[in-house]
Amino acid sequence: MKVLTIIGARPQFIKAAVVSRAFKEHRPDVQEIIVHTGQHYDANMSDVFFDELEIPKPDYNLGIGGGTHGQNTGRMIEKLEGLMMEVQPLWVLVYGDTDSTLAGALAAAKLHIPVAHVEAGLRSFNRRMPEEINRVLTDHIAEILFAPTETGRQNLLNEGIAQEKIKLVGDVMYDASLFYKEKARKPHLPAELNIEGGDFVLCTIHRAENTDDSQRLKNIFQGLGDSGETIILPLHPRTRAKIADYGIAIPENVWVIDPVGYLEMVWLEANCRLVATDSGGVQKEAYFFGKPCVTMRDETEWVELVEAGWNRLVGADAQAIENQVGCEVPEAAWQSIFGTGRSAQVVVEEICQLSANKPSEVH
Ligand code: UDP
Numbered sequence: 001m002k003v004l005t006i007i008g009a010r011p012q013f014i015k016a017a018v019v020s021r022a023f024k025e026h027r028p029d030v031q032e033i034i035v036h037t038g039q040h041y042d043a044n045m046s047d048v049f050f051d052e053l054e055i056p057k058p059d060y061n062l063g064i065g066g067g068t069h070g071q072n073t074g075r076m077i078e079k080l081e082g083l084m085m086e087v088q089p090l091w092v093l094v095y096g097d098t099d100s101t102l103a104g105a106l107a108a109a110k111l112h113i114p115v116a117h118v119e120a121g122l123r124s125f126n127r128r129m130p131e132e133i134n135r136v137l138t139d140h141i142a143e144i145l146f147a148p149t150e151t152g153r154q155n156l157l158n159e160g161i162a163q164e165k166i167k168l169v170g171d172v173m174y175d176a177s178l179f180y181k182e183k184a185r186k187p188h189l190p191a192e193l194n195i196e197g198g199d200f201v202l203c204t205i206h207r208a209e210n211t212d213d214s215q216r217l218k219n220i221f222q223g224l225g226d227s228g229e230t231i232i233l234p235l236h237p238r239t240r241a242k243i244a245d246y247g248i249a250i251p252e253n254v255w256v257i258d259p260v261g262y263l264e265m266v267w268l269e270a271n272c273r274l275v276a277t278d279s280g281g282v283q284k285e286a287y288f289f290g291k292p293c294v295t296m297r298d299e300t301e302w303v304e305l306v307e308a309g310w311n312r313l314v315g316a317d318a319q320a321i322e323n324q325v326g327c328e329v330p331e332a333a334w335q336s337i338f339g340t341g342r343s344a345q346v347v348v349e350e351i352c353q354l355s356a357n358k359p360s361e362v363h
Contacts, residue, residue, distance in 0.1 A: 008039030008100030076103030120145035121152025170339015206236035223321025225251025292329035
């Protein structure tokens with residue numbers, strides 16, 4: 001059986017790493033063919049993940065990145081369609097909510113190749129987010145939907161998706177955090193930064209709603225600066241470009257470094273006092289490592305973490321960011337929200353079982 005896996009962006013490399021490993025360990029009979037769309041192409045946004053997470057080198061790299069959403073998605077669909085006709089996979093496997101996810105799902109669905117969607121059912125209910133459009137459309141053309149949380153499963157049911165297509169499997173990112181934490185390593189940081197004691201805030205900012213709005217981005221840096229906390233910010237290339245465009249001065253207490261690899265990121269998450277982010281994945285990872293999170297967005301897909309008291313939504317409000325980043329967040333009980341750490345294996349088994357049970361429908 002051939003499975004065509006489509007990835008293109010940083011969080012997808014991390015999710016695919018654990019599922020690829022599960023294919024090899026539990027179903028070596030499956031031939032996984034990996035396509036990298038090229039959406040993320042900088043060495044520290046792409047190559048480093050393949051190297052350190054030991055993801056097999058992509059069989060195909062489409063080299064499509066740097067355009068608008070429409071340009072990228074269109075070009076990806078065209079190339080992926082040709083590739084799918086050549087490879088003839090039994091399944092197309094997509095992850096998350098990027099342009100690569102949607103392009104892969106659309107190309108496959110029109111060729112009547114069933115689509116498996118890992119991280120299905122997440123909703124911000126904000127259709128201005130490109131990610132929200134990508135996930136809603138992908139979920140509605142997928143044949144099997146792997147929801148990481150009960151909320152995700154419920155969202156899919158609410159949208160009329162048939163119950164039997166939805167599998168609540170937990171979160172493959174939780175699997176990744178458990179597997180790679182043994183290999184975590186401290187990043188190279190400026191010598192004057194002494195963070196061994198854990199008295200620092202780990203920050204990431206990359207979401208379009210913050211980077212494409214100069215006032216929001218200015219407010220965020222104002223709040224981070226006014227907090228006076230030691231903040232380490234591995235900076236996404238998009239955010240770096242926007243900071244330069246808007247002429248934002250980086251406050252002295254904010255230490256900007258290049259994006260780090262996943263093993264270094266895990267070290268920072270495991271050793272920090274608190275996480276401040278607008279990333280979907282980093283919100284969860286904060287929780288995986290028992291760290292409180294301040295989310296610089298107006299809404300989140302990971303509502304369980306807000307309800308459990310581990311995550312606080314502050315939007316791009318400078319005062320709220322200052323207050324929450326500086327404050328000792330009360331510890332709530334840690335519960336298992338994201339599965340058992342064996343989600344990738346369940347994904348693999350489900351895909352294989354469905355292929356065995358319903359060969360006529362999926363061929
Ligand atoms: N990440 C990383 N290095 C960094 C920043 C993030 O390895 O410098 C990892 C992070 O640990 C998480 C993933 O990238 O696993 C999150 O990706 P991102 O924030 O780009 O996307 P999102 O999760 O918001 O879709």
